[in-house]
Amino acid sequence: MLFNSYIFLLVFLPIALIGWHAMKRAPFRVVLGWLVLVSLVYYGVWNPDEEHEWSPKYLVLILGSCVFNYYLGRSLSRRWREAADSAPPLEDGGGIMPPRAGKLILTAGVTANLLLLGYYKYVGFLGGILNKATDWPTNVPDIVLPLAISFFTFLQIAYLVDAYRGKTEEYHFTDYLLFVTFFPHLIAGPLIHHREMMPQFRKARVGWHRDFPVALGMFLMGLFKKVVIADNLAQIATPIFGLAAADGRDPTMAEAWAGAIAYALQLYFDFSGYSDMALGAARFFGIRFPLNFHSPYKADSIIEFWRRWHMTLSRFLRDYLYIPLGGNRKGPKRRYVNLFLTMLLGGIWHGAGWTFVAWGALHGLLLCVNHAWIGARKKMAWKAMPKVPAVALTFLAVLIGWVFFRAHDFESAGRMLASMFGLHGFGGWPDKAARVVASAEPLKLIPVLIGVWLLPNTQEIFARYRPALRVAGAPYPAGGTRRWWQWRPSKAFAAATLLMAIATGLQFDKVSEFIYFQF
Structure with missing residues (x-):
């Protein structure tokens, strides 16, 4: 259900x-x-x-x-x-x-x-x-x-x-x-x-x-993310990844980047929407779940990304796999081996396929490089990379990983990545007869990306009402000054919630599974 x-x-x-x-x-x-x-x-x-x-x-x-x-x-x-x-x-x-x-x-x-x-x-x-x-x-x-x-x-x-x-x-x-x-x-x-x-x-x-209004607001926000945003982004990502998996022409460079970014955003809002709905559904019964998703594309490193993406899975892998393997207690070399094995097994947990093995291995390697870089930077007293390029570089690394995560097999993943980096030429959007998505569709990616990077997330919007339990070692919105955009039971927010429900209802013409249901 x-x-x-x-x-x-x-x-x-x-x-x-x-x-x-x-x-x-x-x-x-x-x-x-x-x-x-x-x-x-x-x-x-x-x-x-x-x-x-x-x-x-x-x-x-x-x-x-x-x-x-x-x-x-x-x-x-x-x-x-x-x-x-x-x-x-x-x-x-x-x-x-x-x-x-x-x-x-x-x-x-x-x-x-x-x-x-x-x-x-x-x-x-x-x-x-x-x-x-x-x-x-x-x-x-x-x-x-x-x-x-x-x-x-x-x-x-x-x-x-x-x-x-x-x-x-x-x-x-x-x-x-x-x-x-x-x-x-x-x-x-x-x-x-x-x-x-x-x-x-x-x-x-x-x-x-007393939890009911908060629960309803979080649940509807999650439903909006899934139905209005994620499912519409799937209409861009799915045909382009399908093109890479089929016999015929390779995706153009523009198509490949549009497909990869669309899938990254689809997965983001699909999982974020599910996480919000899970928090809201539990809150209907007075139960608070641990936070599981906290703006991971705002991360400025792969280490930070895994503190924000599927946070409870990261906690499980740390407490019941990485630490029992020895963690960082047996020297830096063993630490890197443990990091790599943990992420490799995390990739295998996500799916039975070589593309998931590659995805887990890539993130294991990236975590090792990230930790090694931090060690070298501290030793050499180098300054940290500025926030904006660090976020952009992290997003690019995650985006490449998502190509393996989404692709049907290695061949189609290779075709997508080759097109993204110009190995099949530097073509833009194809002629109308050859298009697999409408010409205006990729323009939807721009406001969505801006929202991901600049707007507050659900936990920050509902921060006054403690929407979730803290997860040790993971970031969480601090208390601080209350903002005008933070949710509260007022007429203005009731109207905003109603408008969000109407927008969702207008798009509610299909039922699609959440991506993480397959795992």
């Missing part, structure tokens, strides 16, 4: 909210049970193949995963407590060393989760590689990727690791099930943390009605 669909907006969300409000005097577990029920309905209505009848197997899959990880986590947590009760603290005061059995259980649990994810997401890809190399297997399996399996798998791996470290509480199964399946984050994030969510579920009903 999509946030930008009539069934969600006119049926599902009103029923979920009415039921939530009607149960305000019901026992706490009943209220949580209602949210679990509507979340499972939200997930369960998904049918990947409309030519076949709906099947409950994907709902059984996510429920089975939750049961398995919940009881495994309880076992790990119990073993930690038993070790804490019976063993003296470590000499450095760092806590209790977990028992060896706990490590074996954790390894088995993480392995089981990764095997499940690997089967659905990577068996076809690996089978295709093996088939090309050896002609075996003769039939590469065509496996349907269950909705959100990457997100709920990572979520639960983090829970198991924290249980092993003694950082979890004795959660009730309903709490845990809601933590994993709560519908505003289930499909495409943010990757929430149990320590952020569990206390909120217990307090969400207190004053939730």
